[in-house]
Amino acid sequence: MKSCFPNPQDTNKSLSPNPIQPITISPSSSTTLCSLPDDLLLECLSRVPSASLPSLSLVCRRWSYLLRSPSFLSLRRLHNLLHPTVFAFSASDSGVFAASLRFQDDQINIHGLGKVASCLPFQIASLDNISHSRLSAIGPRIYIIGRNGLLCYDTWSGTVSLRSPMIFSRKKFASAVVSGKIYVAGGGSRVATAVEEYDPESDTWTVVAHAPRRRFGCIGAAVDGVFYVIGGLKIGGVTGNEFSRLATAGAEAHVYASTMDLYDVEAGVWLRSRAVPGGGCVVAACAAAGHVYILASHAVELSFWRFDARRQTTGGGGFGEWCRMKSPPLPAQVRLDSIVRFSCVGVEDKVVLIQVNGCIDDLLRRSGRNIRGLREGLILVYDSSRGEWSRGPDLPEVIQRAACVTVEC
Structure with missing residues (x-):
């Protein structure tokens, strides 16, 4: 840039001094930050x-x-001032606890936040329900969506507030954030196929669509304006009291779904459903760096898949392309069964896989297994740029049967 000051070494130009008039600013015209x-x-x-x-x-x-x-x-x-942080929440009758896992300068550090709330509605604070809740983050706020209630945790102030619950009572449903709003789908027979939208500004829920099929125990993700409803129990041809009776009896009418439904939020239309290659039971899923990552169980082994969710790409590949990735290296003492469960969240170009055990006491009594080696909170991190897994720090012992979410703060 050219300097606006004259060059004193330049003798070719003569400068005629102009007296500078002092500028007076009256109090009424003063500029403040708020103005x-x-x-x-x-x-x-x-x-x-x-x-x-x-x-x-x-x-x-x-x-x-x-x-x-x-x-x-x-x-x-x-300005590179946002730091992706994974928050893990766990609830008991005494309150809600949280821990944070921060990624910064290729270092992974975990911090125990301790108790974040002690007086909460029974429906949310009970240990049995927090593991079935879904977490969604909008800015610095984390929304804990329970079956009959909604909590908002502000990561800046550390305060918890009660918000309006969903229109339909749901359990083990799919949720994701698209354009600053939360979308939920699935979660039981009474819900039918209704897809709800939550507006945090007005604190209201609205039914915006109906899914092509009903799912129970599904997982949600969002990429490029598309809400993905992944896996779960595929419910078809069974309604009302008949569904409740079959669910209680564990009938064969329920088949684990290895598919996902795609809802274009802006267009308000459902795209073609996609099936996970190789089948299996989807046990964890998340979105990261323009892709949907899915962890599927095949009874004795796990498979890890990547779905290209970028609808506008300039390089190779394209929307809807599947690619099998390297499976997570689980320790030998972690055996795939009904006790071991997983939670999966995306952090920029990384996928964080967290071992979340089920209700250990009851399951151990029925199976006769030893609790040794079943400590939960194991964290594995997949770096999509290198295609490699690494071991992260374990969650604190106070965080049991955690629900997890990624926040930029």
Whole structure:
């Protein structure tokens, strides 16, 4: 850039001095930070250290709204000030506990947050229900979606607030975030095929679509504006009281689904359903770096698959292409059965796989197995750029049967 100051060494140009008039600013015309327009104020706030954000969100409603806007997150991401963090929640009758797993500078560090809430509705705080809840993150807020209730945990302030529950009571359903809103599907017979949308700004739920099939125990993911409803129990041809009777009896009418339904949120249409190659039972799934990753169980082994969910690609491959990836290297003492379960979350270009045991006490009594070697909280990290798995730090022992989610904070 050319300097706006004259060059004192330049003798070819004569400068005629102009006296500078002093500028007087009256108190009424003074410029403050709050008087800046939203775009300039966002530029200033986006450069603030992360430790100061909780305090800034309490300054006024305008600042709180701007700090939780998509534009603020985009600017923080542009300035490399967002750090992906995995939060793991566990609940008991005494309260809700959480731990965070942070990825920064190729280092994985885990921090125990301890108890985050002690007075919660019984439907959410019970140990049996938190493992069936689904977690979704919008900005710094984590939404714990239970069967009959919804909690919002603010990672900045560490506070928990109660929000409006879903229209239909669901259990083991699919959930994902698309364009700042939460979408849920599946979760039982009474739900039928209704797909609900949650708007955090108005704290309201709305039925926006009906799924092509009913699923129970399904998993949700979202990439490029598409809501994926993956796996679970495929429910077909059974309704109402008949479904409840068959579910209680464990009838053969329930078949593990190795398929996924695709809902285009913006267009409001369902795309062609896709089947997981090789079949098997989908036990974990997540979205990461434009792909959907699926972990399938085949009774004696696990298979790990990647689905290309990018609808606009410039390189090789294309939307809908499947690729088998390297299976996770589980320790020898981890045996695939009804006791060992998994939770899967995406962190930028990485996939974090967390071992989440079932109700150990009851299952061990029935199976006669020794509890030794069944400590849960094992963490494996898959780096999609290198195609390799690595061992991460285990979750704290207080985090049992955890529900997990990734947050940019």
